[in-house]
Every structure is written in C-alpha cells, then in structure tokens.
Amino acid sequence: MSLTRIYGLFLRHFYLITRSFPRILDLVYWPTIQITLWGFISNFFATHTTYYNNAVGVILTCAILYDFLFRTSIGFNMLFLEEIWSRNFTNLFIAPMKIGEILTSLVITALIRSLIGLVPAVLLTSPLFGISILELGIFLFFLFLSLYIFGITLGILVSSGLLRFGPSFENIAWSTMFLLAPFGCIYYPIETLPEVFQKIAYILPLVYIFEEARNILINQTVDIENIYNAFIWNALYFTLSIILFYYSFNAAKNRGTLINMGE
Amino acid sequence: MKNLIEVKNIKKNYGKKQAVKGISFNVQENEILGLLGPNGSGKTTTIGMLLGLLKPTSGQILINNLKLENHRIEILEMINFISPYIELPKKLTVKQNLNVYAKLYKVQNIEERIEYLSEKLRIEELLDSITGELSSGQKNRVSLAKALINEPRVLLLDEPTASLDPEVGDFVRTFLEEYKKEKKISVLLASHNMSEVTRLCKSVLMMKNGEIIDQGTPDDLINKHGRTNLEEVFLKLSRSKSEFN
Numbered sequence: 388m389s390l391t392r393i394y395g396l397f398l399r400h401f402y403l404i405t406r407s408f409p410r411i412l413d414l415v416y417w418p419t420i421q422i423t424l425w426g427f428i429s430n431f432f433a434t435h436t437t438y439y440n441n442a443v444g445v446i447l448t449c450a451i452l453y454d455f456l457f458r459t460s461i462g463f464n465m466l467f468l469e470e471i472w473s474r475n476f477t478n479l480f481i482a483p484m485k486i487g488e489i490l491t492s493l494v495i496t497a498l499i500r501s502l503i504g505l506v507p508a509v510l511l512t513s514p515l516f517g518i519s520i521l522e523l524g525i526f527l528f529f530l531f532l533s534l535y536i537f538g539i540t541l542g543i544l545v546s547s548g549l550l551r552f553g554p555s556f557e558n559i560a561w562s563t564m565f566l567l568a569p570f571g572c573i574y575y576p577i578e579t580l581p582e583v584f585q586k587i588a589y590i591l592p593l594v595y596i597f598e599e600a601r602n603i604l605i606n607q608t609v610d611i612e613n614i615y616n617a618f619i620w621n622a623l624y625f626t627l628s629i630i631l632f633y634y635s636f637n638a639a640k641n642r643g644t645l646i647n648m649g650e
Numbered sequence: 651m652k653n654l655i656e657v658k659n660i661k662k663n664y665g666k667k668q669a670v671k672g673i674s675f676n677v678q679e680n681e682i683l684g685l686l687g688p689n690g691s692g693k694t695t696t697i698g699m700l701l702g703l704l705k706p707t708s709g710q711i712l713i714n715n716l717k718l719e720n721h722r723i724e725i726l727e728m729i730n731f732i733s734p735y736i737e738l739p740k741k742l743t744v745k746q747n748l749n750v751y752a753k754l755y756k757v758q759n760i761e762e763r764i765e766y767l768s769e770k771l772r773i774e775e776l777l778d779s780i781t782g783e784l785s786s787g788q789k790n791r792v793s794l795a796k797a798l799i800n801e802p803r804v805l806l807l808d809e810p811t812a813s814l815d816p817e818v819g820d821f822v823r824t825f826l827e828e829y830k831k832e833k834k835i836s837v838l839l840a841s842h843n844m845s846e847v848t849r850l851c852k853s854v855l856m857m858k859n860g861e862i863i864d865q866g867t868p869d870d871l872i873n874k875h876g877r878t879n880l881e882e883v884f885l886k887l888s889r890s891k892s893e894f895n
C-alpha cells in the first residue's frame with residue numbers, strides 16, 4: 388500500500404469539496420435539516436407518549452445515527468460516481484493504484500465527508516432541543532464505528548454494482564439505504580416488525596445498533612452482546628463486499644465496462 | 651533496438667463476438683507505431699488490453715519485458731494514455747489535477763515536473779484555471795501534461811488531435827515528435843488523421859474486424875496498394891470486404 392497514492396486520491400476529492408461552497412453547503416444542509424425536523428418530532432412524541440417519557444432524545448439520537456450511516460454510504464457512492472460523471476474513471480483505473488489503495492482512500496474521504504455534515508448537526512441539537520448525543524457515553528464510539536463500517540460496506544457493494552453493470556446501476560446507489568431502513572428498526576423496536584421481517588432484521592447489524600442505542604438511553608444499561616453482534620455481522624458483510632468488489636473489478640475487465648464507463 | 655511493447659497473439663471475445671482475433675505486433679524504443687482502422691475494427695479494445703482495462707481472452711502482452719497479467723502496477727507506472735474521450739476532473743484547477751496525478755504516479759519533485767511540462771506545453775498561464783473552463787485545445791495540452799507527468803516510457807494515444815484546430819494540432823504533433831526523440835519513448839498512435847500518421851509514424855498497422863490486415867511503413871503501404879496517399883490506402887482496405895473477410 389502506498390500512502391502517497393492514497394493521499395493523492397484523497398486530495399482529488401478534498402480539492403473538489405474545498406473549491407466549491409455549494410458542495411460544502413450541501414454536505415451540511417441535509418443533515419442539519421434532518422436533525423432539526425426529527426428534533427421537533429422527537430419533542431412532540433416525548434410529550435405525548437409514555438414510551439419515550441424517560442428518554443426525550445431517543446428518536447433524535449437514532450435520527451443522528453441513521454443520518455451518519457446514510458451520509459457515509461451515499462458519500463462513498465458519490466466519490467465513485469464523481470469519477471464517472473467527470474469522465475475521469477479511465478484515468479483513475481490506468482493509474483498504478485491497487486484496488487486496496489483506491490478503497491482505503493475512498494473510505495477515509497467518505498468519513499471526512501460524513502463528519503463535515505454530522506458535526507454541525509450534532510452541535511445544533513444541544514441548544515435547540517437540550518439533547519446531547521454524548522449521553523451514549525463511550526459506547527457512542529462503538530455505535531458510530533459500527534454504522535460507519537456498515538455504511539462503507541453498502542458503499543462498496545453499490546460501487547461493485549457500478550463496476551459490474553456500469554452507470555446504469557446509479558439509481559440503485561441512491562435507493563439502497565431506503566430498502567434497508569425498514570429492517571434496521573431505526574425508530575421502533577424490532578417487535579414492531581412482522582415475524583418474517585424480524586428474521587431478516589436479525590441478520591443485519593443495524594437492528595443491534597439501534598436496539599442498543601435505545602437500550603442505553605431508555606434503560607440506562609448496556610448490553611454488550613448487541614454491540615458484539617453488530618460487529619460480527621459487520622465483519623461478515625464487509626468481507627463479502629471486498630470480495631465482491633474484486634470480483635466485479637475482474638468481471639469489468641472481462642466485459643469491458645471499465646473502458647466505456649464514462650460514456 | 652529494444653521492444654518496449656510486445657503483443658503476442660492476443661484475442662478478445664465478448665461472448666460469441668470476437669473483437670480482436672489474435673493479433674501480434676511490437677513497438678520499439680524511440681518508435682511511433684500507427685494503429686489504423688475503421689470504427690469497430692478493434693483499435694480501442696487493443697489499447698484497453700494494453701492499459702490493463704480489459705483482460706485478453708488469450709495471448710500475452712509484455713511491456714518492457716514484464717508480463718502485464720503479473721506486473722500490472724509496475725507496468726502502469728511506466729505507461730500513460732491520452733484520449734479525447736476521457737477527461738480530467740473539471741472542477742479542479744489545472745495545477746491541482748497535475749498535482750493529484752503526480753501523487754498517484756508517485757512522481758518525485760512534483761513542482762519541478764509540473765514546471766517543466768507547463769513550459770514545454772505552454773500551459774504556464776493556465777495552471778490556476780479551472781480545467782472545465784478551458785478550450786478544447788487547452789484541455790488537450792493539459793491532458794498531454796497529465797499523460798507525461800510520470801515520464802512514461804510507453805505512451806498510448808487515441809486520436810490525440812481529434813477536434814483540434816490545425817494550429818494546435820500541429821503544435822501537439824511537433825511536440826510529440828520532439829519528445830519521442832528526446833526521451834526515446836515508444837508510442838502507439840490510434841488515429842483517423844492520415845496525414846498525422848504519415849508524418850509521425852515509422853510503421854503502421856491496418857486493422858479491420860479485429861485482425862491486422864496489412865502493415866508496413868506509410869510509403870510501403872502507399873506503393874504496395876498503388877495509391878497516392880495513406881488515406882486512399884485506408885479507404886481501399888476498409889471497403890474491400892471480400893478480400894479480407
């Protein structure tokens with residue numbers, strides 16, 4: 388692995404973001420709107436239901452966590468799509484970069500993109516709604532890490548599709564998170580789902596992450612097993628996504644997708 | 651002279667369709683080889699295979715005696731490519747783009763290299779301009795700077811002067827001639843501009859339907875086919891279905 392190459396590809400996206408005020412605004416705008424909206428909904432629920440009585444910030448905290456996941460996944464896809472839209476894809480793949488270097492660079496860049504959006508949104512929650520996500524304590528780090536890994540995993544899976552099928556796969560890039568969201572039990576406990584959906588939910592790391600966030604905030608206890616399960620499923624899906632990416636890269640070399648990607 | 655590019659009986663099939671049907675050729679150091687052929691003849695597929703973007707169905711490619719399938723990264727470090735169909739990120743300045751690619755190719759003394767290329771290609775005043783706002787002639791010179799950022803030993807050119815006005819086209823051709831002579835690089839030039847090929851190329855491969863149907867120096871081909879210029883030879887070979895199919 389070459390740090391210079393990883394930094395070079397990071398620099399390409401760093402220049403792109405920092406050169407354009409609308410791009411920075413776009414990164415901050417949606418998370419802030421999302422958090423503000425869910426903040427008011429959360430306030431309403433807290434005063435009208437008994438379930439959330441003890442934890443005013445449950446919905447808002449889960450909204451912040453979900454937004455982080457969403458931004459990470461979309462952010463990763465965006466980095467890949469940027470190369471296709473700018474017709475720079477061929478230049479990138481004829482540069483002497485290993486697949487691992489490309490992925491590492493995109494993973495780091497996606498994290499920075501997500502944090503640019505997340506930090507202002509998180510800072511807003513305290514003065515606006517009197518809620519701090521930091522109430523999750525040290526376990527907040529593990530939940531974020533788990534969400535980050537899953538977001539990146541989804542990004543790599545979608546990028547594999549883009550490699551394999553070309554730009555026509557772009558629409559899937561935008562819809563992946565929406566497909567998984569109902570099974571993630573982001574805003575409701577898993578018991579809310581029909582039994583068959585619960586079985587699907589249990590093989591996703593999301594349900595463990597969001598169940599644990601609610602558990603910490605509502606019951607003030609920590610169930611390490613949830614965090615452990617989330618990491619186990621994450622490790623499995625992340626490994627599969629890397630294998631699929633390599634497979635798609637080789638398939639693209641056989642099918643000629645790489646050479647026609649910008650067209 | 652040493653062969654920097656060696657292509658040995660490469661084939662590329664897409665399902666049942668044979669895009670390249672077992673072609674072989676070499677390009678020596680300090681040589682520009684022209685690759686001619688009508689659209690769909692297999693030129694781009696051949697270049698794609700040389701760049702490692704396409705995997706040959708069979709056959710072997712060696713760059714500087716290294717097998718492409720086993721030494722992809724080392725080979726990509728010593729080659730580069732320019733085509734009007736690919737672009738540099740439009741929102742970045744010219745200097746930012748060159749800086750990014752210099753890092754991807756692990757160029758030492760990046761500032762010096764950019765300065766040298768900027769001067770040679772007359773893009774000094776464009777370095778702080780947004781790449782997407784340049785004219786096609788300016789973009790072409792910037793793409794050429796990117797293609798030379800790693801001091802490639804092998805340069806693959808796909809219609810490098812397409813859509814350029816005659817003055818810029820001539821500047822690019824003159825530059826390529828001088829650069830090749832100075833650095834002793836190997837160049838594979840795919841072009842539809844016959845006067846360009848006649849001027850730059852020591853020898854020419856004529857491709858049609860995935861096969862090499864003729865080869866030689868431009869003068870040899872003109873004499874052999876009893877024509878007055880390479881364009882007439884190209885038209886004759888492109889149209890003579892029965893002879894080559």
